Amino acid sequence: MFDLALLWETRELILQGLWNTVWICFLGCLMALSLGLVLAALRLSSPRLFGYPVACYVEICRGTPLLVLLFLLYYGGPSIGLRLDAEIAGVTGIGLYGAGYFAEIYRGGFKSIPKGQLEAARMLGISPWHALTRIQIPQMLRLIVPPGTNQLIILVKESALISIISVDDLTKNATTIVNQTFNVIEPYLAVALLYWMIIELIARGGYALEKRLADRQPRHIAQPGDTAHAHG
Numbered sequence: 001m002f003d004l005a006l007l008w009e010t011r012e013l014i015l016q017g018l019w020n021t022v023w024i025c026f027l028g029c030l031m032a033l034s035l036g037l038v039l040a041a042l043r044l045s046s047p048r049l050f051g052y053p054v055a056c057y058v059e060i061c062r063g064t065p066l067l068v069l070l071f072l073l074y075y076g077g078p079s080i081g082l083r084l085d086a087e088i089a090g091v092t093g094i095g096l097y098g099a100g101y102f103a104e105i106y107r108g109g110f111k112s113i114p115k116g117q118l119e120a121a122r123m124l125g126i127s128p129w130h131a132l133t134r135i136q137i138p139q140m141l142r143l144i145v146p147p148g149t150n151q152l153i154i155l156v157k158e159s160a161l162i163s164i165i166s167v168d169d170l171t172k173n174a175t176t177i178v179n180q181t182f183n184v185i186e187p188y189l190a191v192a193l194l195y196w197m198i199i200e201l202i203a204r205g206g207y208a209l210e211k212r213l214a215d216r217q218p219r220h221i222a223q224p225g226d227t228a229h230a231h232g
Helices: 004-009 011-045 047-063 066-080 086-111 115-123 128-165 170-181 185-216 224-231
Strands: none
Touching: 004 011, 004 185, 011 047, 011 086, 011 128, 011 170, 011 185, 047 086, 066 086, 066 128, 086 128, 115 128, 128 170, 128 185, 170 185
């Protein structure tokens, strides 16, 4: 029988795990978004100098499980003089891991912008900075919001792995409750519900951002044939 009283009695442990999960995910995703943008900018600005190193980094992230990266940071770090708290190792692992994916998402967004627009901007005397901030970034953001939202959702769900390196997150605290009470269903259902609520917030935020950016997009872009229709 489902025991709601158990969840009430262990609410402090669950809420503490929720708080740790939220702030670690927030900082890890923020690091992934920022570092990914830097990597994409380096690769696009100087393909010969940074193209190969950044591509190697991306491929390593794609081919390495997050769990292995967390083990290397937390358990392997001290052997090379790098000692990180479990929470910091979790943030760093999520950030480094996610940056590889976001670098490709940013790069794909920039590459999708027609080159003719930048050539036209140069012909009109628009500076590279204004071309970047007024033409490239607004269009790139509209293109990357859906895949970026999906990647954030994946990162948050995979963050449950930080429990393996002793972080008192939702999953670890729920496991502690299971070990103490031998009730499996209630704690893990609570974890599933709380993760679902976090994911829903991210999904709805992504949808709202996508809609807002779409609303700011010019309703109509003049086409060569429009003039003929107008005069026809």
